[in-house]
Amino acid sequence: MSSTSDPFDVPLSVGTDRERGREIKVIALIAIAHFVSHVHIMLLPPLFGEVREAFGVSYIQIGLALTAFNVVSALLQTPAGFMVDRVGPRAMLTGGLLLGTVAVVAAAMLPGYWTFVIAYGVLGLANTVYHPADYSILSATIDHRRIGKAFSIHTFAGYLGSGITPALVLACAAIWGWRGGFLVAAGLSFATAMLLIVAGSVLPRISHKPGQQAAAGGAKVGLDLLLSGPVLRNLLFFFCLAMANGGIQTFTVVGMGEIHGTPFSVANVALSGFLLCSAFGVLVGGIIADRTPHHERVAAVGFACTSTMAILMAWVNMPAAALIVLMSVGGLLNGIIQPSRDMMVRAVTPPGSFGKVFGFVSTGFNLGGMVAPLLFGFLMDQHEPRAIFMIVAGFILLALVTAITRTKPQSTPHGLADTSAR
Template identity: 70%
Template sequence: MSSTSEPLDLAADPGLTEGWRKDAKVVALISAVHFVSHVHIMLLPPIFGQVREAFGVSYTDIALALTAFNVASALLQTPAGFLVDRIGPRAMLTAGLIVGAVAIAIAALLPSYWAFIIAYGLLGVANTVYHPADYSILSATIDGKRIGKAFSIHTFAGYAGSGVTPAFVIGCAAIWGWHGAFLAAAVLSFAAAMLLVVAGHVLPKWTRKAAPAVKQTDHKVGLDLLLSAPVLRNLFFFLCLAMANGGIQTYTVVSQQALHGTPAAISNVALSGFLLMSALGVLLGGVVADRTPHHERVAAVGFAFTSTMAILMGWVAMPGIVLVLVMSVGGLLNGMIQPSRDMMVRAVTPPGSFGKVFGFVSTGFNLGGMIAPLTYGWLMDHGRPQTIYAIVVAFILLALVTAVTRHKPQGSPAWTR
């Protein structure tokens, strides 16, 4: 069958230093962009209560903003992946950062609740470019012996963005109010776009070649590839992760206060510990991912610990220091899963299709993001915060089953190639 999109030819600029120095420059720039994208994702949760009070609405009403974000991303992320494979990832990344800055500024400056919701939908459109563009560049550029580490550094940067955002947002809100916190995030997004414009020459150049005819036995591409069983399994895996992480990342502060009377300041420290230790876990997971083909085993260990963490949070009233410790350890093991997650997707992706496949499976995050905020917000409004943790545990276990029962592609780990 013939290709439904023209393949990428990401040829390295001859002026770039060969080997790891070239890889390091590419990873650094893409990771900086990923950092900013996670600031966007975590912008609202630390000041959920403030924004809700400012508009005089319920938790479910404010959660609609996160749903709008994820609906837009779910609908447009796969088309964005096709665009990345056709017009190039650098242009898509720059456009996404600029659109994100505009969306956040609209959310901060317009007083209407519905303008806030629409702005979050626009922010969701901006979010569609990051995973397909980032993974397209990394997969096509980084040496196979270092790809696991490259994925881990990229994911680490995202987790680091999530981890510092609560402190960043709360600090800015204390000085300028939540509107000022949003505007500071908009400035950061625009600055990242300018960084791509100025320093983007370190990225591989993109040229489009005519698509060659391929035989029926060649790798499937386009919709046939996206609807294949291995790719759909990864889509469901990402959905489970989104449902589980959505409960922890968005509702830890308010649910712990409702369940155990935990002060918001302590819960925010625990949440930051979870996110920052997740970032450290990602780096450790990258080393592991490069040294084993058994990525499902890494996932199984991580899921065992994160499910234990969620059970303790839902059913045990822990002292503040214990909560911080439990969430930090859970975050470390949660982070170690992430590079293996990316390697599982890469293992079922043919060359030239990284943008569309990573864009499609990342839609699982958005599908979960559409369901999780409203579901968990409804449970909070109806006085059932403990049920949030029951659902989180259920989806962790589903993700575990999905990982350990996957088909294992034949081949050696990246470090042996």
């Protein structure tokens, strides 16, 4: 038998201790990498004030760094997905972590505002590899009966990274300044890259057997696949989620304050409840995703409830406790949707194309990340905060429509594909 880095040389001993042990190692490594990617994403916002003062620029100019990050990610995530399928997810993931390390160190240590912006553009390039490589590795190595849980742990790790980063970098900045906070984040990504190099033999070097695509019933590949109806529908689905979550996560506090006079402290607690319950909802959603093939139904129930939450927030002046409970329940349901979201993408992806497809549909997140702040910020400037929540509800309902009207995949099961790919 050849190296365990090739998933196709592992015996088909489904359910054995060896197989489960290998899956646990794979999930742990991918979860750590995804955690680090979200640390990089959330690194700048808590330090906006200190970084702005260091360069003597405006908030809009510092925000340009995040724009550069999202633009580069949006433009290059699909090509990165093609590279993952061609070069292999393990090499691309390790390279992304190392490139992210270099970008964060450059942002912290090199002088000049424009150097900082360019470094953030490079960080956006590093960010392009995570979703294509992560989902490609998980789809190639995890048994189909446990893939929903694997997706949920992957997503939970990202949520955890986003939640921990503000406290982490602020604590580091209090001791070593904002540059020190950046260097700690760089150290995390470098350590993770070394971990993948040392312990990454359990990860696949390739995500499909040579010729597997041709054997998959003549499935579309390349641009034909990405421009097919089911994949474009998922791109729209991801964009709608990004727009809805962008409105809730970024403008709930100021929006509720202007509409109902909700104290910032209460709105922040409610938002924290939404984010925290979303993270744990992801784990619940993974269990559900493994127990039902009807992922669109799970998404539909969650969307119906979260759109109701947004409408109530816009039109009903609730007591503090009611608002906190409402947003916490909404966050739980929002989290439960996420693994079913990933399973719907996986269901329309032929073997050997996970990198390019997940890279392409994940571009919807970047597009939403670019559009949402501009649209909702404009509405706040026009003193129309209620419109933000109504538009959020609209995007949630559009996501619901894209989910429930999707074409049911034919039963050439990924379970079979998975077995052949193990």
